[in-house]
Amino acid sequence: MQHKLFNLVTQTAKQSKDQAYSAIQPARYLKARNKKQVGQGKTVLITGASSGLGEEMARLFAELGYNLAICARRTDRLEQLTIELTDSYPTIRVEYKALDVSDYDAIFKVFKAFKADFAQIDRVVVNAGVGESRRIGKGRFETNRRTAEINFVSALAQCEAGMQIFRAQNSGHLVVISSMSAMRGLPKHMTTYGATKAGLAHLAEGIRADMLLTNLPIKVSTIYPGYIRTEINTNAKPLPFEVDVDTGTKAIVAAIEAEVDEACVPSLPWSIVGQAMKHLPLSVVNKIS
Numbered sequence: 001m002q003h004k005l006f007n008l009v010t011q012t013a014k015q016s017k018d019q020a021y022s023a024i025q026p027a028r029y030l031k032a033r034n035k036k037q038v039g040q041g042k043t044v045l046i047t048g049a050s051s052g053l054g055e056e057m058a059r060l061f062a063e064l065g066y067n068l069a070i071c072a073r074r075t076d077r078l079e080q081l082t083i084e085l086t087d088s089y090p091t092i093r094v095e096y097k098a099l100d101v102s103d104y105d106a107i108f109k110v111f112k113a114f115k116a117d118f119a120q121i122d123r124v125v126v127n128a129g130v131g132e133s134r135r136i137g138k139g140r141f142e143t144n145r146r147t148a149e150i151n152f153v154s155a156l157a158q159c160e161a162g163m164q165i166f167r168a169q170n171s172g173h174l175v176v177i178s179s180m181s182a183m184r185g186l187p188k189h190m191t192t193y194g195a196t197k198a199g200l201a202h203l204a205e206g207i208r209a210d211m212l213l214t215n216l217p218i219k220v221s222t223i224y225p226g227y228i229r230t231e232i233n234t235n236a237k238p239l240p241f242e243v244d245v246d247t248g249t250k251a252i253v254a255a256i257e258a259e260v261d262e263a264c265v266p267s268l269p270w271s272i273v274g275q276a277m278k279h280l281p282l283s284v285v286n287k288i289s
């Protein structure tokens with residue numbers, strides 16, 4: 001009974017921490033952290049840093065003083081980003097490496113190599129992902145399988161590689177980039193994509209539960225972005241509540257810096273939409289997907 005009560009209190013405290021994040025104004029919060037250069041001497045590893053959210057997160061973390069370990073397949077872009085960041089922030093160190101996350105062995109090799117470069121990795125952002133997914137039963141199994149592998153199995157390998165480093169260090173912050181599409185099963189081209197992101201969120205929650213159980217000082221954050229205009233949705237028509245990459249990434253980085261367990265970003269409207277999605281009939285959820 002006492003155990004149950006303790007859990008309830010802890011849970012409530014956690015919820016209020018996440019609610020406290022909803023009150024954060026990302027730009028102001030990041031400005032304050034920027035002044036303090038909170039990242040000084042720390043390293044963030046980001047996968048899928050060659051475009052979109054990964055690229056912009058690298059810029060924002062660099063501004064906060066973090067060293068960066070960035071990877072993706074398009075190394076020409078990573079090289080450009082490395083030059084830009086080291087020119088703008090001469091005190092930080094940026095290293096880039098080629099990584100195709102569908103090569104699981106390579107994930108472990110690249111993460112280990114970054115650990116050797118920097119001696120300590122303080123945060124891993126599991127961000128690399130693809131948006132291709134097709135209606136089920138229309139003969140596009142190969143596309144859906146590939147999406148499931150990149151967005152879930154590769155993400156699992158990244159979590160494993162990151163957590164091995166964190167367990168050895170006895171410290172670290174694992175961040176997974178899920179999606180608002182994880183809130184419910186979605187129709188059309190979103191079915192497999194949403195399922196992979198729900199799987200990823202569940203995986204992260206399980207790792208968080210394990211950290212609670214074993215009392216290890218490793219944080220785990222799950223970020224649920226709403227629609228943010230990047231290469232992943234280049235050809236999509238206007239999307240509900242969409243924001244530009246600058247606005248969206250500021251909200252993501254603010255949530256990561258606050259080390260929340262979970263956050264829908266930008267908080268408004270997505271934390272409300274998220275609750276609605278969880279409880280509304282599927283026919284209504286269909287209309288906002």
Ligand SMILES: NC(=O)c1ccc[n+]([C@@H]2O[C@H](COP(=O)([O-])OP(=O)(O)OC[C@H]3O[C@@H](n4cnc5c(N)ncnc54)[C@H](OP(=O)(O)O)[C@@H]3O)[C@@H](O)[C@H]2O)c1
Nearest residue numbers: 048050051052053072073074100101128129179228230232
């Ligand atoms: N934009 C949104 O509205 C939105 C909303 C919710 C969640 N998300 C999630 O946010 C993450 C970033 O997406 P984004 O919007 O920034 O899209 P993006 O601009 O297309 O970026 C995707 C990144 O993932 C990398 N990537 C893809 N396949 C890879 C592979 N096989 N190996 C290594 N890296 C790979 C890409 O790098 P290379 O091609 O150079 O390898 C690129 O850097 C994804 O997980 C996405 O699902 C996005």
